Amino acid sequence: MEIRIENLSYIYGQGTAYEKKALDNISLTIHGGEFIGIIGHTGSGKSTLIQHLNGLNKATSGAIYVDGKNICEEGYSMRDLRFQVGLVFQYPEYQIFETTVLKDVCFGPKNQGLYSEDAEKQAREAMRMVGLDESYEQKSPFDLSGGQKRRVAIAGILAMKPKMLVLDEPTAGLDPKGRDEILGVLRDLHRKQEITVVLVSHSMDDVADYADRIIVLDKGKILYDDVPEKVFTHVKELEEVGLAAPQVTYIMKALRQEGWDVKDTVTTLPEARDQILKELGAGAAFAGRSQDGLTGGKADD
Amino acid sequence: MRKPDRKSIIEGHELRYEYLHYDDEGKVDSSYEALKGVDLDVKEGQFIAILGHNGSGKSTLARQLNALLIPTGGTLFVDGSDTRDESKVWLVRQAAGMVFQNPDNQIISSVVEEDVGFGPENMGVPTKEIWERVRKALTAVGMMEYRKSSPNRLSGGQKQRVAIAGVIAMRPKCIVLDEPTAMLDPGGRSEVVGTVRQLNREEGVTVILITHYMEEVIHADRVIVMDEGKVVMTGTPREIFSRVEDLKKIRLDVPQVTELAYMLKQSGVPLPDGILTIGELTEELGKLKGRK
Known part of the structure; x- marks a missing residue:
């Protein structure tokens, strides 16, 4: 799948005293099979941008084409889009609510209208993808470690079989090994399942190691969009916008x-x-x- | 030891903590021991860093330091008060301020400066002094220009700096920070860590920093490494980061510069252990290159 964003702007609280332009005339194309890292200081518009990718935010102006169709137009099925583009929020483990891991991972596919058996099958597959074997199925998700909970949350999205996985700081708060595990899962998904991965991160080391392409946002605009080796030559400019090189x-x-x-x-x-x-x-x-x-x-x- | 003559602000002996699980009838059906006998001695003015993987007991220990959790075994004295003594709980919390990982769980007011003033107001600080403290605290974290803003309109990193300001405004002797930078960008991270170091060096505030970012601990006086509810290593950052293999075994890491030096050493380059900064590495490499 391909997502083409054209002249996208987004304004929070338009017409109020708190009006804030979060995205300013963004144009970019995400091709199927890419592993993209999005970096930018806090408040640069990263989260706002990725929430457009599955229609959670509605563009103030501009257009977003998913496989050629403009999602901003009337009649576009947002429901379908949300199954195709799986969004993993910051601290997704806070959204876990079921009594067992399997039930929690099943929630998405059940919502898609699948019968229990099929939902469970997809849930099990998703759990394997993130490295959770069957011994985890009947455990309470709340008894798991931070890194494991996060894998459960990611499995919950994967169980819906998205073509694109968008993750907002998936390694925040994890220990180094936990970080490597989550990123390893993403690399596997990208390589073996051919899922397109869009990773928002504050860790320059991580995006340098894992992403093929890096998009740098600053004040709602694209500052750089290139391969890691090129982006990180701009050390001074990156530091000026609250970032750094590895x-x-x-x-x-x-x-x-x-x-x-x-x-x-x-x-x-x-x-x-x-x-x-x-x-x-x-x-x-x-x-x-x-x-x-x-x-x-x-x-x- | 940089500051040998100070008195202890935190003294923990054989600290234990057991989490209990209850079944539907309210009976204990299982338990989990998160701390298994930890000794801790922190002197006033020290900068202590605590490392450990998720689930190693760091946060349980941190929560004991301001009496959010009471040890189920062993004793803990914070600024001379026994945390088991309920009548001392406010003394303990005033001595040891706590900053958590997720700022959304710590901000309560609808205006930034009111949020920062909440702590000192609760302590009965006179109004004029509250504003003075709020101003200083917000300046220290670089959030003065947002003092009239609504916290829910700030980004995660900005909120965290407000939360830190809220603790600073209470002027605790000791600040315990539980992964305060987990949500911040590199700029925000160095700002927060810089602020914390400055508070430590210039105001003499004792700092206990829990983090997963190895680069943040290289300036600590002492690093404590936890695993499975126990202290498994303690020493200066250089001593700790010399043990690359041991750290990796317990799911930890070293700063990239230390890792690179280690990799070079494995390839036969004679470098010393525990290189912590870029300057140290280039100097050592320079010596080797010059010798050839």
């Missing part, structure tokens, strides 16, 4: 200033390691250096 990018910048021949577009640790190793080696075997210079490129992780 720490590893700063390390490489610092080394460059000391005269090291390393790229400052590095955004992941393995890449950084390989470049530093090459530089340390290059000093010892100076003759081999011109050869080394040819074999740049991105390191595997």
Whole structure:
């Protein structure tokens, strides 16, 4: 599926004293199969933007085309859209309410009108996708850890079989391992189930590691829309809008200033390691250096 | 130890806490021990960081520090008061202010400055001084320009700064922050952590910071690592982050710069353990490069 946003603006409290332009003339296209990271300081319009993707917010002006159809037009089925685009809110575990994990994950598909058996089947599949085996089915979701609860909440969305998964800061408040687990689940969904993933995050390290494309929002406008290596070269500009580059990018910048021949577009640790190793080696075997210079490129992780 | 002569503000001995589950008839049907004998000694003016994965007992410990939870075993003294003594509960809470992860659960007023003034007003601070405290607290967290705003119109990060201001305005001797930056962007995060450090250094406020962001603890005087309801490591940030493998075993991590140094070391580069800052890494690498 493809979502094309054209000249989207959104104003909160239009006509009141609290009027605030949250989105200002945004245009972008989300292609099927992408893994997109959206970053921006608090209040930059990230959440407002993603709530347009499944029609929770209605554009003040502009248009949103989902597979060519304008969702802002009369008669568009928002219900269908919401099943196609699954939105996982911030702290989704607060929306868990059922007595068992399975019942909670079933809530979505049942709402879609599926019979219990089919709903349970989809719920079980969804639970597997997020790494929850059957021993969790009859547990109370409230007895689980933070990371597990969040996986239950994500499973609840996946059980509706969305084509696109939009997540608003899904790793906030999780420990490092829990963060890796959730992000690993998203990477699997993206690679194996071919689900389009849109990830809103405050962790520059995470979006650098996982996303293929990064959209930077500032004051309701798109500041950058590019691959991570390009976006994180704008360190100064990012800092000015309350963001940062991954720490590893700063390390490489610092080394460059000391005269090291390393790229400052590095955004992941393995890449950084390989470049530093090459530089340390290059000093010892100076003759081999011109050869080394040819074999740049991105390191595997 | 940077501040060796201070007296203890928090003294916990063999702290335990057991959560009980009740069945439909109100009988206990299961229990879970979240803290299994924790000793804690925090001196006035210290900056303590507590690390641990979700479910390791950090928040249970934090909630005991201002008597939201009373230990089911062991003893806890906060600024000289035994938290089990019900008559001391307000003394305890005045000594140890608490900031939680989700600011939506902590804001009660419809105007920012009134929310920040709520604490001191409750304590019986004279009106004129309340406004002075509110002004200082909001300035400290960089939210002065929003003092007339309605909190529900602020973003998550802004709300959190208001919540912190609300605690600062009560002038507690000790602030306990339970993952205060979990919802903030990098700018907001460094602002909050910077504010907390400044309160610690300049006002002498004791800080207990619980966080999942490893970068935030490198300035702490002491880091306490919890796992399974127990303290499993304690030491300076450098001592703790030298133990990369041990940390990973208990679902934790190290700052990216420490991780990179560790990866380089594994590839045979002779670097020291526990590199915490970019400056340290470039300096060490510079020495190696120069030697070749």
